Amino acid sequence: MTEHKNPSETGDALIVDGLCKRHGRVQTLENVSLALKPGERMALLGHNGAGKTTLMKLILGLWSPSAGQISVAGAVPGSSEARRASAYLPEAVAFHRALTGREQLTLFARLAGAPVKSVDGLLERVGVADAADRRIGTWSKGMRQRLGLAQVLLGKPRIALLDEPTSGLDPISRHDLYAIIDEMAQHGTAVLIASHALTEVEARTDRIAIMRKGRVVADDTLARLSARAELPIRLKLTAQNDDASEVHARLGGKRINGASVELLCSPENKMERLAHIAALGDLVVDVEMAPPSLEDLYRHYSGEDRT
Amino acid sequence: MIARVLAVAAAEIHIARRNLWVLMATVIMTLFALALTFAGAAPTGALGVDLLTVSVASMTTLSVYLAPLLALMMSFDAIAGESERGGLALLLTYPVSRGEILFGKFLAHIGTIALAMVVGFGAAGIAAALSGGAGTESILALLRLIGTSILLGAVFLALGYALSAAVSSPTAAAGLAAGLWLVFVVLYDLGLLGAVVYDNDGFFTRNVFPWLLVLNPADAFRLWNVSASENVALANGMTGVAGALPAWSAPTSLIVWPLAAFLLARQVFRRVQP
Numbered sequence: 001m002t003e004h005k006n007p008s009e010t011g012d013a014l015i016v017d018g019l020c021k022r023h024g025r026v027q028t029l030e031n032v033s034l035a036l037k038p039g040e041r042m043a044l045l046g047h048n049g050a051g052k053t054t055l056m057k058l059i060l061g062l063w064s065p066s067a068g069q070i071s072v073a074g075a076v077p078g079s080s081e082a083r084r085a086s087a088y089l090p091e092a093v094a095f096h097r098a099l100t101g102r103e104q105l106t107l108f109a110r111l112a113g114a115p116v117k118s119v120d121g122l123l124e125r126v127g128v129a130d131a132a133d134r135r136i137g138t139w140s141k142g143m144r145q146r147l148g149l150a151q152v153l154l155g156k157p158r159i160a161l162l163d164e165p166t167s168g169l170d171p172i173s174r175h176d177l178y179a180i181i182d183e184m185a186q187h188g189t190a191v192l193i194a195s196h197a198l199t200e201v202e203a204r205t206d207r208i209a210i211m212r213k214g215r216v217v218a219d220d221t222l223a224r225l226s227a228r229a230e231l232p233i234r235l236k237l238t239a240q241n242d243d244a245s246e247v248h249a250r251l252g253g254k255r256i257n258g259a260s261v262e263l264l265c266s267p268e269n270k271m272e273r274l275a276h277i278a279a280l281g282d283l284v285v286d287v288e289m290a291p292p293s294l295e296d297l298y299r300h301y302s303g304e305d306r307t
Numbered sequence: 308m309i310a311r312v313l314a315v316a317a318a319e320i321h322i323a324r325r326n327l328w329v330l331m332a333t334v335i336m337t338l339f340a341l342a343l344t345f346a347g348a349a350p351t352g353a354l355g356v357d358l359l360t361v362s363v364a365s366m367t368t369l370s371v372y373l374a375p376l377l378a379l380m381m382s383f384d385a386i387a388g389e390s391e392r393g394g395l396a397l398l399l400t401y402p403v404s405r406g407e408i409l410f411g412k413f414l415a416h417i418g419t420i421a422l423a424m425v426v427g428f429g430a431a432g433i434a435a436a437l438s439g440g441a442g443t444e445s446i447l448a449l450l451r452l453i454g455t456s457i458l459l460g461a462v463f464l465a466l467g468y469a470l471s472a473a474v475s476s477p478t479a480a481a482g483l484a485a486g487l488w489l490v491f492v493v494l495y496d497l498g499l500l501g502a503v504v505y506d507n508d509g510f511f512t513r514n515v516f517p518w519l520l521v522l523n524p525a526d527a528f529r530l531w532n533v534s535a536s537e538n539v540a541l542a543n544g545m546t547g548v549a550g551a552l553p554a555w556s557a558p559t560s561l562i563v564w565p566l567a568a569f570l571l572a573r574q575v576f577r578r579v580q581p
Contacts, residue, residue: 135325
């Protein structure tokens with residue numbers, strides 16, 4: 001919060017090492033290790049029940065781990081230093097219906113030790129200043145989500161944990177949300193985003209971690225994850241006169257409907273394949289090429305395509 | 308620490324201010340207190356005491372029912388409600404301890420109860436004093452009634468927090484709160500009454516029963532108001548039990564109860580995993 005640097009401020013914002021969590025006989029987290037540097041934005045992807053929320057609650061010190069270590073800006077989760085250094089946006093956050101937005105945010109500011117004067121600016125920043133003095137019970141879901149984001153910005157945290165931050169937001173709100181996340185990252189806040197909105201996360205994060213059944217199965221930049229997965233490029237051909245039989249007979253692949261054929265090819269064979277297609281001349285009226293998407297990657301690493 | 312407690316209290320005051328139940332309970336209590344005061348105008352001559360004394364005796368009985376009810380209505384939702392909305396997990400990620408959260412809520416709620424008591428009983432007291440006269444003793448009795456009602460409210464606020472932390476849904480907490488009220492205010496006394504009748508003025512009635520009575524905060528409240536003022540006791544018909552106990556017993560019970568209940572609530576709240 002101040003300009004001077006202490007040892008913990010120069011190190012990683014978050015270190016998770018060998019973390020395990022058991023609920024009775026169910027192992028919800030198994031040997032999870034992660035590290036986030038200041039200003040780094042990491043997407044945490046996984047199915048429902050993959051352990052994303054559990055991981056966040058352990059980092060926040062709300063639950064205690066069965067084994068393993070967590071360091072939040074050099075402090076133990078749940079300690080006042082760790083609580084001061086972290087911010088949290090729960091999934092589908094709800095506030096007391098009888099409080100106004102300003103009252104709710106003022107409470108959080110006073111608890112966080114942030115100046116109460118900053119509340120007006122933050123309400124403005126997330127775009128709910130007009131409704132600030134109306135009861136939260138009358139607010140839309142998107143507005144409540146924005147208020148939740150405003151409290152994340154209080155007191156310039158070292159790490160922000162956002163659980164499904166875009167759920168219930170319209171596209172413009174999502175755009176605003178990611179603009180705010182970028183701004184936080186520029187100020188040195190590490191941001192961990194659990195999300196299902198794959199396409200948004202793709203452009204908006206530095207690193208992607210994929211969880212599956214309580215384990216981290218991938219943790220790298222998007223480019224390196226793609227290279228390692230060696231996923232094929234998809235080519236979709238539209239045949240002349242809506243008749244794909246001829247094209248299918250000559251090139252193989254998979255017929256999608258009467259008029260189209262889908263081909264898969266590795267990146268290095270791409271040009272060769274395109275040459276074959278061009279050789280068919282008028283038979284093919286259109287070619288669409290799709291590089292592997294985050295969704296394909298996600299399926300690959302989360303094990304959905306290998307059963 | 309003070310700043311965080313006050314921050315929680317400030318937010319809770321906003322909530323209590325907009326809580327229709329609280330407003331209604333205060334209005335109902337004021338109306339009841341006024342009605343009892345004027346209905347009590349008849350027996351003053353027979354007992355030879357002023358109208359305010361009779362009014363305090365009636366309001367003591369009223370408060371036994373209403374103070375716990377008002378307290379439980381505010382407290383049952385305190386933790387279960389936050390937990391269900393998903394706000395509790397967020398609140399607990401802030402640098403504030405669970406004891407501080409609980410104490411902040413308590414300050415706001417007890418302030419609201421105090422206001423309701425002062426307004427309700429104060430209005431009835433003033434009305435009684437103006438129309439039927441009041442003496443030093445009856446004014447003291449009124450102040451005692453207000454003070455002990457606030458203590459009684461504190462007991463049930465803290466018990467309400469404890470059950471609100473013990474269950475996960477506000478509906479379950481509301482049900483338990485109703486049960487708690489019924490046990491402490493109605494069933495406990497009925498049970499003791501049955502035992503006394505069965506015992507037929509034996510050892511139990513003379514030596515055990517008064518202590519069991521004073522163990523219940525609602526009865527301790529009644530006993531304190533009764534034993535401190537002979538006239539109130541006369542008007543209330545509770546002289547027998549009040550005489551069987553040392554004078555310190557009822558005040559001790561009513562002062563220890565809120566503290567013990569608050570510690571219990573904090574202990575239960577500490578075990579909550581949001």
